[in-house]
Amino acid sequence: MNNLKLIIKREFIARVRNRTFVVMTFLSPLIFVGMISLITWLATLNNDEIREIGFFDETGSFIADFKSSDQINYINYSDLTLNGAKDSVVLKKLYGLLYIPKKQSNAELARSIQFYAEEAPNISILNDIEKVIAGKLTNQNFEEKGLDLDVIENSKAKVNIQIENFSGEKTSKMSNYVKMIFGGAAGYFLMMFIIIYGNMVMRSVIEEKANRIIEIIISSVKPLQLMMGKILGTSFAGILQFVIWMLLGAVLLTVATSIFGVEAQPVGMDASLAMQESNQEEIQLVLQDILKLPLATLVLSFLIYFIGGYFLYSSIYAAIGAAVDSETDSQQFMLPVILPLMLGIYVGFFSVIENPHGTVSTVFSMIPLTSPIVMLMRIPFGVNWWEVLISIILLIGSIIFITWLAGRIYRVGILMYGKKPTYKELFKWLKY
Template identity: 75%
Template sequence: MSNLRLIIKREFIARVRNRTFIVMTFLSPLIVIGMVSLIAWLATINSEGVYKVAFVDETGAFYKDFVNSETTYYINYSDLSLDKAKDSVIIKEFNGLLYIPNKKNNSEIAKSVQFYVDESPNISILNDIEKIIANKLTTNNFKEKGLDLNAIRSSEALVNIEIENFSGEKTSKMSGYIKMIFGGAAGYFLMMFIIIYGNMVMRSVIEEKSNRIIEIIISSVKPMQLMLGKIFGTSFAGILQFIIWVILGGTLLFTISFIFGADPQPLSIEPSITVQDDYQQDIQLIIQDIFKLPLGILLSSFLVYFLGGYFLYSAIYAAIGAAVDSETDSQQFMLPVILPLMLGIYVGFFSVIENPHGTISTVFSMIPLTSPIVMLMRIPFGVPWWEILISILLLIGSIIFIIWLAGKIYKVGILMYGKKPTYKEIFKWIKY
């Protein structure tokens, strides 16, 4: 056990003292925030351009309905023929030309409208144009049938559903998206952690093996102790990094809630509690929804599944590192390792978000190779404690089996040089 402690300490110190580890621990949250801000800023810039659309309205009924906005500028070319309008649009480099032909009825007009453009049209602008034309044609149909437009418009009802639970606590309409974002982020970051730290273990084994240092170490340490020491030492470094990120994230969340004046306590429906601005109320409800998530269970589960998933996959990575002589040779074994992780992500985003308690979501949250990711995506939606317990027990059982299996491969492969092993040869090593 003393040898194991020494190896764990050595691997932990080697990781923590690494300059890259220190920089990325404190820089990663800022990078994530910066990337989100950059995407939002780029989206804003992308939407700032004015989309110039010329139109030829042969009916003479629509020209008043095309009103300029911040994003769209309409130019009336109805006094030109279609061919001349096309030539002018090309010369002046407008974004598109809308053609509304004169037909005998509204139904034929709706089927005959054309939009000329060289590049793919802006979808939102196209939807706005379709809405304008559809509203005008609908109004014309009402008039032709002798319907009272004022009566119809006054009869329209605007519904704004307020969401509350049975105890009277309000929640936002974004509640489902918040759960999806938190669950998806937890699953995705876990996958990245497993890949990053698993590769660290594999590279460490390959490096010591290629430098022949492993031959000296093996003379005084059992192969299983060496493998476990690398796995545990690297995992403790990952836990330290995770704790620092939780502290930084928690501080950021409380800072944002303080800035927006949000109270983490549920917003009651009592008349005495009012919010001056609808936007501020929406922000407050969203922040309250975040605080109402099972954050404690989510964080503790992330830690448990991080350790479980890491031990499971790191044992595989260590076995691969022992079996090959270089990182290039390891690529032939990477697909079976990455595939379950990718499957967990796809199941999470396409099944869990759609139906978190469905059969597919439940089954994959129990399979050890995918459960660390899929179960984390399910937890924000509420998962019975017994399902989490079963999932963890199955994961622990699989870890024990995989570590035993990887230890067999590690013991033989760590002293093998100069030959690329095949799956058949690795299977033989297990029998030794």
């Protein structure tokens, strides 16, 4: 036990004092927040860009319908010829030219409209243009059939479905998105932690093996103790780094939001009141949905699956590090390690979100290699306690079994040099 404590302490100090560890601990939150701020700033610049679009309307019916906005400025070239309009658009380097030909029927006109541009136009811009034209043609069709447009407009019904459970509690329409964000973030962070710090364990073993330090260490320490010491020491360093990242990230995001955040635009009192009336209830329901989430269960489960998933995969990473002589040689064994993690993420985002209690979601939340990710994504949607308990028991059992297997590979591979191992040889090492 004393040897294990010494190894844990040695690995922890070695990681924490490493220059790269120190630099990345304080630099990573800056890079992360900087990227978010840059993307937000670039998106703001992109939204502020005004696109100038020319239009050539042979029918003369749509001239008053294309009104300029904050993002699009329409220019009428209908008094020119089509070729003259094209030349003017190219010469002035406008975004594009909309051509509305004169046809005998609206049905034929709807199929004949063209948009000329050097590059493919933004899909949202095309959708806005199509909406304007479709609305105009629809009204014309109604008028041709003798229908009163005011009566039709006043007859339109707006439906707003209210969601409520059988106990009478109202729920927001954004409820599933809220659950998806919380569960998805927990699963994704867990996957990244396993990959980053699992690789640290593997590199530590490879470095000591390459420098032949391992031969001295193994003479006084049991291989299993050495492997567990590396896993625990690296995990403690990782948890410390993770906590620092969370604290720095929260501070930097607050500062970045206050500096680069978009200020609220002044609006009229009527518009402001209308916006408050339409959104206030929905915002309250979203906040209620967040408070109704099993946050305590989610935090506790995150810690359990965080530790369990890390131990499970770190044992595999340690065994791989002991089996190879360099990081390059380890690549042949990486696919079986990364594949379950990626599978867990894909199942989480494509199956859990769609049907959190379906067969696929339930099965993968029980399989130990994917359960740390998939179960964390399921918990915000509400999972029976016995399902979580079964998943944890299977995970603990797998940790014991995988650690035992990894230890057998570790004790043989740690002293093997100069030969690239195969899966067949690894299987033989289990029998030694």
